[in-house]
Amino acid sequence: MTTERVYGGLPRLERRERRRQRLLEAALDAIGEGGLKGLSLRSVCARAGLTSRYFYESFRDLDELLVALFDRVADEVTGATLDAVAQAPWDALARAHAGLEAAIHVITDDHRKAKLLLISGSGPESLQRRRREQLVQVATVMSKLTRDFYGADRVTPTDARLTTITFAAGYVELLHEWLSGSLPVSRTRLVDHMARIFVASATVHSGRAAAPPPSE
Template identity: 30%
Template sequence: MTPQAPRQGNTTPDEQAAGVAFGRVYSGLRSEDRALERRGRLIEAGIEVFGTIGYAASKIKTLCQSAGLSERYFYESFASREQLLTSVYDHLSSELMRQVVHVTRLPGRTLTESVRAGMETVVNFNLVDPRHAQIILVEIVGISPELEAKRHHSMTKFAAESSRLVLLLGGVDSESAEDASDEDDSLADVFELARLTGVAMVGGVNNMLLDALRGGTTANTKQITEAAYQLISNASTGVRVLAGK
């Protein structure tokens, strides 16, 4: 966009006040909004570059070219490539979690339909656009202790959601975990089994996705979704037995 030249001598007092409060307006956007727009373009560029040529081979110049921005605008939003990678990972993992939470809680679905929809969402998000899987499962790994901690935190959140679904399939109210006392060993065992199962589910599904990415079978989404559903469904049997359902 070409910045609109400020009008000379005919701005109103209100416009002048707005300029002081919010910064100059270009093509209908405040400077703050334009900065956010540029940041979004850089995140999209990060998805493209990190998801195709990889983080190690990427350069700030390449990222800026992909975003259609000069390097000075890169440093307006990010201090380094790693900081951009962090933001890209945050963007993708947050969006995936948002979608999973949405589809597993839609009204009018049976529990089985909701769980299948959750598995399908995870698989499709990663494999329909393989750049997502490349970043989430490959590029983010081993970059720095800070990113490893962030990756573990994200996986823990997905494991918690998987644990919730395992409990529901096992006939256990997932909300009652907060009511489990230290003396209630049987109930505590149920929730610990569900927690560990959730951790295993994340690892297992991630490895299936990585296998598809590496093996060139990313179009195999239906079979992978079914395998993921069977994993969580079979795991819920152990929860059901332990809970005496």
Template identity: 35%
Template sequence: MSKRDWNGSSLEERRARRREQLLDAGVTLLAEAGAAGLTVRAVCRLSGLSERYFYESFSNRDLLVLAAFDRVAEEVSAALSEAVAQAPPTPEGVARAAVAAVLAATIDEPSRGRVLFLAPAGDLLLHPRVDTVGRALVAMLREQLPAARSTAHRELVANSLAGALAYTFSGYVAGSLRVSREEFSEHCVQLLLTLAALPEPVLEG
């Protein structure tokens, strides 16, 4: 039997499809039940695959947790980067495009929002990943700030923005911020514009 005799696909293609099925199940469980609910047995049941196929792709449950989180983080990051690249070249244009993109990626796709903003609170394993995502966001925000400002000022503002936005989005995804989508979106846009325009302090020598 050739490697393509099974439904016309190769062994590598079948393995890749099974891995995607497991990842789909992992994201769903991470979103719905948190990290504690993402077990090998639960993933196999949801994906319809046996444990044999689970261990074909992941040597343990933790690797699937990390892979599921990474997939969501990469999808949201890609949507944000594309929106910023295509936005009108003004501070307001970039801010509105960025906020709209993250809302679409994490609120219109609730599972992504829960994985990205809520799941890490339930599993220390994900904390280093959250730090990586945060540092990438800081770098992106820093690039949008006026180059005329000092490096220290841009670093401070970018970190402040990333922290404020992450906490605000977490509250909105969790439902503790009971405001309309329009109010939430406009608040985030104004937060970006206000902090980005924050004047650099004049330090007395």
């Protein structure tokens, strides 16, 4: 039986994870200051106080680091959203408002995360692909929440998926416009408008056959 060697009071895997998080945080700092132009292996390692050896311990290249960083922020947004919805009153508008407010709070209260979101649609292909994948995952979570609230007999899986993918895509683009300064409205109005749109569309259905034209 072998035991894991411990240095500085921390086992090897925990030390490795801490180094990984330092690199991610350093990358977020670099993006916050200069966008993708300020991101390089050298700058990330310098900010993290680590050598390139430790960079390659966790990531193959900068693209993989960017995807991991995007995943970390996306997970934070999803977690905050679910927590807020769970604590909100059992009311459609209140729950939609709470979830959207929590998501925007995570993004807008840290300019680095806002900058990451802004570049995610025009960065490396791997980052753009993960952005699309995360959008579908967000829609899946929203679809489940919608059916749990309204009832599976009122909102079919297909209707819920059609609605939530449409909303999630529109939400991301609207947030992008707002963060870039192209949409001069308050955060309060932005959240309220999006919440009302979601509630208005949540129970839209299109599965029934179209009614035949009236006979003459």
